[in-house]
Amino acid sequence: MKGLDLERLRDYLGSDRELTGRMFAGGRSNLTYAITDGERRWVLRRPPLGHVLPTAHDMVREHRVLEALSKAGFPAPRPMLLCTDTEVIGAPFYLMEHVDGTIYRDENDLQALGGPAMHALVLSLVDTLVQLHGLEPAAIGLADFGRPEGFNARQVHRWKKQLDASRSREVPGIEELHARLAVDIPAGGPGAVVHGDYRLDNVLIGPDMRINAVLDWEMSTLGDPLSDVALMLVYAGLPLEVKNGRGVVPLAVPGHPSILEISSRYAERSGRDVSDLHWYVGFAAFKLAVILEGVHYRYVQGQTVGAGFDTIGSLVGPLVMRGHEALEGN
Template sequence: MSGPPGLDLDRLREHLAQHAPGLVAGQLRAELLVGGRSNLTYAVTDGTSRWVLRRPPLGHVLATAHDMTREYRVLSALGPPGFPVPPTVLLCPDPAVLGAPFYLMAYVDGVIHRDPAELERLGPDRVRALVLALVEVLADLHALPPAEVGLADFGRPEGYNDRQVRRWKRQLDASRGRDVPGIDHLHERLAAAVPAGGAGTIVHGDFRLDNVLIGPEGGIRAVLDWEMSTLGDPLSDLALMLIYADRPMPAADGPTRPALAVPGHPDPAEIAAHYARRSGRDTSGLRWYLAFAAFKLAVILEGVHYRYVRGQTVGPGFEGIGAQVAPLVRQAHETLDGSV
C-alpha cells in the first residue's frame, strides 16, 4: 500500500488507468487536506496535474451520510449552469478499490478562511464584501430550479423539516457514547414546533464561510462539501450559516473567536436582510431554524467526537471537538426561549 491513511495510491492509479485512460501522466502523490471533520479529502498529483479525492471516514459510517454518489451528482449538475463548484472527473461507487466509494474532482486554486486572524487581515471592507457575496451565492443556489439542472428527484421538499428533525435524532442515537445534558429535551422541543416551510429548493446542508474557496481578488471560486445536499427548506441553509458564523474559529496563533467578531463582518440581522432582498424570501420566522441548526451541528460534532475516541479519524484537531457540543445545545434552548 502507498499513500496516506485511507488512500492506496497504487490501487487508485490502477483504477484510473482502466476508467480514465490518459488522465495520469506520472507517479501519484497525495496528502490529506486538513479542515474537514467528516469525509476525508486528499490533494492528489502526478507532478503535472492536480485533483482532489473525497471518500468517507475510515469507520462508523452512518446511514445516508457520506454518500459519494449524491455528492458527485450535485457537483456535476451545478457546474454547467455556472454555479461555482469544482469540475467533476470520476466517480467510483465500488468500495473494493479503496475500501469505500470515492470520487475525483479538479483542483481549484483558492484560500479557505478558517483562522480569525487570516480573515481579519483582509480588512473590514473586504470582510464585509466577502460575507455579503457568500450570502448572494447562497440565494443564487436557492434560485436554481432543480428540474432544470437535472435534480428534480434529488429529494422530497414536502415534509423536509419534520424529516430533518427525525433524521438528526437517529444520527444522534447512532453516535451515542456519552451523556449530553439537554440534547434529548431539545429534540422534543424542536419536534413539537416544526414549521411547514415554503417551496423546496436545492439546499447545501453545511453552508459556511470555511466551505468555500476564495480567489486572490476576493471572489468565491468554489463551494465545497456537498455531502448533505438535497431538496429542502432554504432557510435551513441560512440558519446554519449564521450558527457557524457565531462559533469560535480555530486560530493557529492567538485567541479563537467567531467570524462575527471580526471587524467588518455583518451582524446576523443584516445577513438575514441581505438574503431576503436577494432571494425574495421571508426570513421573519428564523428562530426555529436557528435552534435546529445548533442541534444539527451539535449532532454532527458528537458524531465526530464518537469516531475520535474510537480511533476512527485521521488528521489533527479532533481532540477539542467534543467540548463544543454542550454549548450548542444550550444556545439552541436559549434561542427557543427567546433569550438570544
C-alpha cells in the first residue's frame, strides 16, 4: 500500500495478527488509513509523500490536540499511539480510535438527506464550532499551543511564505490579494482553540445528524476564532468534489442555511461579534487558495496518492477572486 508498509507497522506494534488497511478517499494533505487486525480497528495518519512545507504536517501537534480535546469531552477521535521514528513506515505517524459515522462530500448523498436533515446538519456544524471555541485552552492543557496575540498578522505572513514555497505556475491576482489583506489586519479578540480547516467534509456525522467526530487537526492552534467561521463560510460556496467538470456546492443543496443564517447562529450561540467578517472571509479565501496550490504543486510533481487531484488546481483562481470580492464588501 503506497505510503504505508503494513508488515513493518505490524512488527512495530508487536501484533501476532495480520494487518489489513485501506486509504481513505478525499484527503488532500496528510494521508489517512483505516487499519484492522480482524478484531480491532484504528485510523493511522502520516504526512504526505514528497514536498512538505515547513511547520506543516506535524504529527506530534495533531496527537497532542486530539488528546486534549477528547479528554475535554469534545467530539474528536481519541489518539492511541504516537511514533516519531521515521524508520518504521518512512515518516512520523499516529494511531487513533476508529469513529463510526458518515462523511458527506457526494452530491447524491447530500441531496438524498432532504431539506430538514440538511439544515440540521449544517446547524450542528456551527454549534460544534461554537463548542470548540468555548473551551478554555489553559483548562485543557493547551495554554502554550499557540500565540493568540498577533495571530492574524502572523497568518498573513505565514501563508505568503507557504505560497512562495509551493509555486509551480503563475496565479493571477493572488499577490494583489495578499497585499490588500496586509494593509489593515484586525487585531482580533480573545484567542481560542481554532481548527484551521473547518468544513462539512471534515466531520463524521451520525444518523441523528449530530457530529460524532471532527477530523483533520493538522492546522489547529490558538488563534482568532473568526478565522474558523470565515473559512467555514468560504467552504460552503465551494465544491466538495469536482466530477466530470461539475462542482458540488453545499450552499446549492436544498435546506442548506444561508450565509447570513450561519453567521447569525454562530454569533447568537457564541456571543461573539461577527458584524464585519469581510477581512476574515478575504483571508480565508487566500489561505485556502494557497493550500490548494500546494496540493496542485504535489500533483504536478507526481507526489499525490489517490484520485481527484487533477481538478484541485482549477479551484485556486476562483478562490482568489472570492477573496477580492470579500474585501470589496461582497
